[in-house]
Amino acid sequence: MNKSQLYKGSLTTIILKLLEENGRMYGYEMTQKVREMTSDELTINEGALYPALHKLEAEGLLTVEVVPAGNRLRKYYSITLKGQAETVNRLAELESFIEHMRILLGPKVILG
Amino acid sequence: MNKSQLYKGSLTTIILKLLEENGRMYGYEMTQKVREMTSDELTINEGALYPALHKLEAEGLLTVEVVPAGNRLRKYYSITLKGQAETVNRLAELESFIEHMRILLGPKVILG
DNA sequence: AAAATATACCTCAGATTCTGATGTATCAAG
DNA sequence: CTTGATACATCAGAATCTGAGGTATATTTT
Numbered sequence: 060m061n062k063s064q065l066y067k068g069s070l071t072t073i074i075l076k077l078l079e080e081n082g083r084m085y086g087y088e089m090t091q092k093v094r095e096m097t098s099d100e101l102t103i104n105e106g107a108l109y110p111a112l113h114k115l116e117a118e119g120l121l122t123v124e125v126v127p128a129g130n131r132l133r134k135y136y137s138i139t140l141k142g143q144a145e146t147v148n149r150l151a152e153l154e155s156f157i158e159h160m161r162i163l164l165g166p167k168v169i170l171g
Numbered sequence: 172m173n174k175s176q177l178y179k180g181s182l183t184t185i186i187l188k189l190l191e192e193n194g195r196m197y198g199y200e201m202t203q204k205v206r207e208m209t210s211d212e213l214t215i216n217e218g219a220l221y222p223a224l225h226k227l228e229a230e231g232l233l234t235v236e237v238v239p240a241g242n243r244l245r246k247y248y249s250i251t252l253k254g255q256a257e258t259v260n261r262l263a264e265l266e267s268f269i270e271h272m273r274i275l276l277g278p279k280v281i282l283g
Numbered sequence: 284a285a286a287a288t289a290t291a292c293c294t295c296a297g298a299t300t301c302t303g304a305t306g307t308a309t310c311a312a313g
Numbered sequence: 314c315t316t317g318a319t320a321c322a323t324c325a326g327a328a329t330c331t332g333a334g335g336t337a338t339a340t341t342t343t
Binding site for chain 4: 284285286287288289290291292293294295296297298299300301302303304305306307308309310311312313
């Protein structure tokens with residue numbers, strides 16, 4: 060993850076939210092979606108993405124389904140019920156983080 | 172740093188901004204200030220704070236001045252010119268991060 | 284006066300998360 | 314037939330944090 064730095068810990072929140080919104084996605088698709096949504100300003104590093112997906116799956120927040128696409132493979136990820144609950148927590152934590160930053164860094168910040 | 176999680180990377184931004192606003196502070200004072208400002212919701216972990224202060228000093232973003240307070244020592248930190256420039260960058264990155272999260276996570280988030 | 288809490292600094296092992304490089308393989312386009 | 318896109322992956326090393334522990338002085342409570 061790079062270019063206009065993300066704070067460590069935010070990647071999993073993005074993954075969960077993308078899957079919550081789009082139902083089912085594969086890793087590479089996520090990198091493209093984020094590029095597209097941020098006009099190339101934000102790039103998900105695949106070296107961070109794939110391990111993160113594996114971890115979320117191991118934690119039972121995602122399920123995976125391997126689907127052949129032509130002669131290649133795609134691993135489609137979907138969010139589980141547990142994952143949906145975790146998404147709520149993650150978003151609440153992010154809001155809390157932003158509120159604290161607003162308090163600590165002053166009103167100039169974050170109102171952009 | 173804990174309790175209502177901060178994202179990794181935000182601690183140095185907080186330190187720089189506190190010093191920019193308050194002119195001169197020592198480590199322990201920063202932990203108390205953050206507690207006070209966030210009504211105890213956010214606690215800076217000293218195990219993260221002190222190494223961060225040492226690193227910022229090593230990078231030339233802060234200067235330190237050891238001052239006896241009674242029979243104890245305080246290490247007062249001040250921000251350098253270089254540190255002020257870096258603060259501008261850090262705040263811009265934070266705003267950028269928040270804007271990207273707004274785009275990726277939807278309008279419900281971040282608007283409180 | 285003794286014990287507990289607050290002030291004030293610090294280190295260190297281990298965990299987490301990320302970067303950047305590298306690797307494999309298929310597919311489309313020029 | 315090579316370049317670039319698609320699609321997955323791993324790994325060494327860096328950065329940052331948590332949680333625990335340590336030293337010492339000062340103040341407050343019992």
